[in-house]
Amino acid sequence: MRFPVFACGVVPVPGAKKVVRPLNGPVRCAGVRVEAGDMVVADEEGVVVVPAARRVRVLAEARAKLAKEADETLDAWEAAHRARIDAILADHGSEG
Template identity: 65%
Template sequence: MARDGSVLGMIEATEFLDIPTTTLADLLGREQVMDIGIRPLWGPVPRIAGPAFTVRCPPGDNLMLHAAIHRAEPGSVVVVESGDLDYALAGGNVCAVAQRRGIAGFVADGLIRDLAEVRDLRFPVYARGIIPIPGTKAAVAPLGEPVRCGGVTVAPGDIVVADEEGVVTVPAAHRTDTLTAARTKLAKEATETLDDWEAAHRSRIDEILARGGFRG
């Protein structure tokens, strides 16, 4: 990502910090929501939002994630394609350096280690789990290419929003429209009482039941 574009992306990404992933999922659909295996590894975890800095690591090797922490812009979310369930992609020191450099968090299709250290740091990591053995460092690959993480294709600069509900990605081309729609939705919900919601909900459910021939 060009530096100017990255800075612009950071500014826009921070505007997503007050948007729950549930709201974004309602707007964007299943294809932008990572699978349930990508989950926060400690809690309560703060919501993070930032442009994706994308990394690809082959099974058993974590070199490019270790390279990425020195190259990702502050405020970015490092998104890792791996799928490896045998070796850790990172540990406490890697997370500490990433945090010190201003990286918002990791979203990794793989494992980490040193969970106690990461939790003490309060560095947000969304991943498949933990394992105590680290991977090797040998496989050189480009950074900043589209990756596949949690079943979702993520391009560099896409907005990644993650909280205790899960991880949603907003394609960069749709971030402004999505942000506007999300704010409109939340504003409408804020003025709606539970009685209003219940009445509208019952009417909608009864209509669907009637169309299906339900009687009762």
């Protein structure tokens, strides 16, 4: 196949497969145990593992947070963010 391919992004380097494990058995990724059925979400900023038993609750909470953020104006978000930063600075003896 001779056609141009244009891509942008992060490509992980494949690891060496030195051990054969049973299919759907638990694995460890960066020290985190991942079970079959767990939800793993990753992007260039990080990785989140949601245990299968909690995925319905986590999805509901994520949707609620998204709805709340959609209703919040940028000015309100900026004011709340600044207040959080000022509180953190005050807790550490600094002023914003």
